[in-house]
Amino acid sequence: MDFGTYRTSGAMAGGSGVTTLEIEGARWLSSTVVAGDGGLILVGAAAENQAGVHPDRVERTPKRHLGSGAPLILGSETVEVAEAVAALLAMFLEEGSLRNERRPPALAVLTNPVRWGDARRRALMRAAEIAGYPETHLIEEPVAAAVHYVTDQVAVGEHVGVYDLGGGTFDTAVLKRTESGFETVGAPGGDEYIGGEHFDHKLFSYFGGCLAEEDPETWNKILTSDERRWRQAAVDLLSHARRAKEALSSYPSTKIFVPEADREIVVTREQFESMILDEIERTIDEMEDTIATAGLTGEDMSALYLVGGSSRIPIVVRLLTARFGSCVTTRDEPKSVVALGAASLARRWMDSGEVDTSSDPVAPAQPEAREVKTAVPGVPALAVDESQADAPVIMWETTPPSWLGPMASDGSNLWSHLADGTVVCLDVGNGDPAWTSSVGPANDCAPSSDGGVVLVSAADGAITALNPTTGAAFWRVDLGQQPTTSVVTIGEILVVGTSEGSAIALRRADGGAKWRLPFGSAVRAAVASGSSAYLSCANGRLYDVDGRSGEVRWMYPTGGDLVGLPSIERTFIHVPSGDGKVYTLERASGSPVWAYQTTGPVMSCVSDANLVIAASVDDRLHAMKRDTGEPLWHLSVGPWIGPPVLSRGRLFVIGADSRLRCIDLTSSRLRWTLDISLSEGSRVPPPITANGLLAVATGDGRLLGLW
Structure with a gap:
C-alpha cells in the first residue's frame, strides 16, 4: 500500500506475479474522505460525489493529519484520523481479497515518507489495524521504489537517487544497494507543500484571472460565495x-469550458510550465542537495528514479535530464511504482519466511523529542574578533514624520505603522516615501503584504x-477585539490573533468574516506557510490551524508563555518559550524533534x-544545530534591545550600549558596529532585511538603509 497525500494506490503479489490493484476502474484512489450521514465515512467515488454537496464535511489530505493527535472535524462530526484513513485502506483490502477467492492476504506492507517520525508511523499502523489488515510492516517509500526498479541490476555498493513528486508533497532520498536490499544514506529532503495539487491551484488561479478580465463578478462569486x-x-x-x-x-x-460564465479558456503547455518553473527548479536543487548530504555528486548515481504522478510532467524530466544526464529513469505508471515495490518486498519476505527488519523501519527515522540540556560552562563562547571592525555603508537616511513602529518589507517597499496612526510606505532602494495613509492608533504589530494588498491591524480593533x-483603503473592518498579531495571508483568507484569545479569519477580497476559533488565551504571534497559520498563545500552546477552514491540525504544549515569533523553515518550526527552552517541531505533524534548555526565558x-x-x-x-539541537556556542552581548536578525551568515544584534553589531558567523569576525543613538529606556523596532539591505531605526527618529 502507498497511502499518498492526494492519491492512494495498492498492489498485490500472488501466483500470477505482482500486479496493481484497480479500485473503481482506476489504478489509484483519491485520498479524500467525507463524513456521510449516520457517521459513515465515504471514500472513493462516493466521497468525490459528495465533496461538492457538503464541502464542510471534506478532508482531501488526511495523510497530513496522521500522528497530529487532533481529530478531523468533518461538518458536525469529529473523526479520529486513523479511522478515516482506515476506511480508505479497507477498500484495497477488500479488492485484494476478492482477487484471492475472498481470502485475506497473509502479509501487508505499507509505505511511509523517510522523514516521518515515530508518531506518524504508529498512527499509520493503527489505521491498518482498524481496517483489518493482517501482519503489517512499514517500509520507506524510496526503498519500495528502488525495490521495484531492482531489475535494472544495481550492483551492491552502488547508489541511486529517488525523486518523488506526488500529488501533495515532494520527497528526495539517496539509497545504497546492500546485499539484502537498500539503505538510506545522507539526509532525506523534500517539501511538504510542493506537488500536483499546488500546480492545480496555479492553473485554477490562471483560469480565474482570465475570467476576472471579462466577468469579475462571476469570478468573485466562485472565489468567495x-x-x-x-x-x-x-x-x-x-x-x-x-x-x-x-x-x-x-x-x-x-x-476548458466554464458554464457559469459561458466562457472557453485555452492554456498552453508553455504557459503552464512558466507557472511552475520556479517550483520545479527548487525540487531539482533539493535533489542535488540531498545527493550532496550523502557525500556524493550526480555523477555517482547509477540511476535517478522518478516516482509520483507529477514526475511525468514533461518539464520535470527535461530539467532533471539537463542537470543529471542519462541516469534519470522512469518506467511504468509513476504513481504505482511505490506500491509495486512494496508488494514485491512482501512476496520476497513470504518466499524466504523471514522479514528483513533492516528494511522495516518501525523505529523513528529521526529522534524522539529529546531535551538537549544546556551547560553553558561547557559550551564554547563565540570568540568574536573585534580588531578589524569597520563602519557600515549607509545607503540612505530618512526621517519619518512620526515615531516608527515594527516594520515589514516585500523587498521593494518598506512599511511601518507610525505612532501618529499613519502607515508610511518607503522605497527600499532610496528610502524615499511613496505614500502615507491614516489607519488608526498603532499597536506593536508590523504591517504585512501579499503583493496585492497591504494589511494593517490597529489598537482600536480595526483591520x-x-x-x-x-495607500488608498480597499476596505476596513472592526474585529470587535484587539488584534495582537500581524495579519497573515493564506490564499484568499486572512488570519489575525486577538488579545481575547481568538483567531479570526477574514476574506481577503472584502474583509468579510470567514471563521472564528477561540483558544481561551491571548494570541501573541502568528506566522503562515502553505495553508497553515501557526499561532502562539500566552498559555504556552502552539497551534497549526488550516487557514481555509479554521480546523486545528495539531497543538503542541510548551512549558511557558509564548511571546516571541516562531521561526519557520522548510521542515521545522522553532518555538521560543518562557520556560527557557527552544522547541523544534515537525511542521507537518507537530511532532517534537528536540528541545534545548537555555539559561533564561527565551x-x-x-x-x-x-x-x-x-x-x-x-x-x-545561544546557537544550536538546526536539525539536532546540539549546542554550538553562546555569546554574552550584555543587555540587548529587541530580537537578533540572522541573514546570509551574518548576525545583527543591538546592545543596551546603543551599538548595532554585525557579526560574520563564518569567520567569527565583527564586521562593523554603529551607534544608533539610543537613550536610556528608549525603544526602537527590530531591524529587518530588505533586498540585501538592513533597515535600522535609530533612537533619534531616523531610519537608515545599511549595506
Missing part, C-alpha cells in the same frame, strides 16, 4: 485545472487593507539552513 452552487463551481473549476494539467503532459495546449501602490529565535539562535533574557545568545 458561500452559496452551494458557487462552491460547486469552485470545485468544478479546480477539477478542470487538474484535468488540464494532465492533458498538457500529452498535448501542447488544451481548453485595514491598503492599495500597495497608492523571547525570540531565528534560524537559517544550519543554525537556530535563541535570545534569552539573561543577555545571552
Whole structure:
C-alpha cells in the first residue's frame, strides 16, 4: 500500500506475479474522505460525489493529519484520523481479497515518507489495524521504489537517487544497494507543500484571472460565495485545472469550458510550465542537495528514479535530464511504482519466511523529542574578533514624520505603522516615501503584504487593507477585539490573533468574516506557510490551524508563555518559550524533534539552513544545530534591545550600549558596529532585511538603509 497525500494506490503479489490493484476502474484512489450521514465515512467515488454537496464535511489530505493527535472535524462530526484513513485502506483490502477467492492476504506492507517520525508511523499502523489488515510492516517509500526498479541490476555498493513528486508533497532520498536490499544514506529532503495539487491551484488561479478580465463578478462569486452552487463551481473549476494539467503532459495546449460564465479558456503547455518553473527548479536543487548530504555528486548515481504522478510532467524530466544526464529513469505508471515495490518486498519476505527488519523501519527515522540540556560552562563562547571592525555603508537616511513602529518589507517597499496612526510606505532602494495613509492608533504589530494588498491591524480593533501602490483603503473592518498579531495571508483568507484569545479569519477580497476559533488565551504571534497559520498563545500552546477552514491540525504544549515569533523553515518550526527552552517541531505533524534548555526565558529565535539562535533574557545568545539541537556556542552581548536578525551568515544584534553589531558567523569576525543613538529606556523596532539591505531605526527618529 502507498497511502499518498492526494492519491492512494495498492498492489498485490500472488501466483500470477505482482500486479496493481484497480479500485473503481482506476489504478489509484483519491485520498479524500467525507463524513456521510449516520457517521459513515465515504471514500472513493462516493466521497468525490459528495465533496461538492457538503464541502464542510471534506478532508482531501488526511495523510497530513496522521500522528497530529487532533481529530478531523468533518461538518458536525469529529473523526479520529486513523479511522478515516482506515476506511480508505479497507477498500484495497477488500479488492485484494476478492482477487484471492475472498481470502485475506497473509502479509501487508505499507509505505511511509523517510522523514516521518515515530508518531506518524504508529498512527499509520493503527489505521491498518482498524481496517483489518493482517501482519503489517512499514517500509520507506524510496526503498519500495528502488525495490521495484531492482531489475535494472544495481550492483551492491552502488547508489541511486529517488525523486518523488506526488500529488501533495515532494520527497528526495539517496539509497545504497546492500546485499539484502537498500539503505538510506545522507539526509532525506523534500517539501511538504510542493506537488500536483499546488500546480492545480496555479492553473485554477490562471483560469480565474482570465475570467476576472471579462466577468469579475462571476469570478468573485466562485472565489468567495458561500452559496452551494458557487462552491460547486469552485470545485468544478479546480477539477478542470487538474484535468488540464494532465492533458498538457500529452498535448501542447488544451481548453476548458466554464458554464457559469459561458466562457472557453485555452492554456498552453508553455504557459503552464512558466507557472511552475520556479517550483520545479527548487525540487531539482533539493535533489542535488540531498545527493550532496550523502557525500556524493550526480555523477555517482547509477540511476535517478522518478516516482509520483507529477514526475511525468514533461518539464520535470527535461530539467532533471539537463542537470543529471542519462541516469534519470522512469518506467511504468509513476504513481504505482511505490506500491509495486512494496508488494514485491512482501512476496520476497513470504518466499524466504523471514522479514528483513533492516528494511522495516518501525523505529523513528529521526529522534524522539529529546531535551538537549544546556551547560553553558561547557559550551564554547563565540570568540568574536573585534580588531578589524569597520563602519557600515549607509545607503540612505530618512526621517519619518512620526515615531516608527515594527516594520515589514516585500523587498521593494518598506512599511511601518507610525505612532501618529499613519502607515508610511518607503522605497527600499532610496528610502524615499511613496505614500502615507491614516489607519488608526498603532499597536506593536508590523504591517504585512501579499503583493496585492497591504494589511494593517490597529489598537482600536480595526483591520485595514491598503492599495500597495497608492495607500488608498480597499476596505476596513472592526474585529470587535484587539488584534495582537500581524495579519497573515493564506490564499484568499486572512488570519489575525486577538488579545481575547481568538483567531479570526477574514476574506481577503472584502474583509468579510470567514471563521472564528477561540483558544481561551491571548494570541501573541502568528506566522503562515502553505495553508497553515501557526499561532502562539500566552498559555504556552502552539497551534497549526488550516487557514481555509479554521480546523486545528495539531497543538503542541510548551512549558511557558509564548511571546516571541516562531521561526519557520522548510521542515521545522522553532518555538521560543518562557520556560527557557527552544522547541523544534515537525511542521507537518507537530511532532517534537528536540528541545534545548537555555539559561533564561527565551523571547525570540531565528534560524537559517544550519543554525537556530535563541535570545534569552539573561543577555545571552545561544546557537544550536538546526536539525539536532546540539549546542554550538553562546555569546554574552550584555543587555540587548529587541530580537537578533540572522541573514546570509551574518548576525545583527543591538546592545543596551546603543551599538548595532554585525557579526560574520563564518569567520567569527565583527564586521562593523554603529551607534544608533539610543537613550536610556528608549525603544526602537527590530531591524529587518530588505533586498540585501538592513533597515535600522535609530533612537533619534531616523531610519537608515545599511549595506
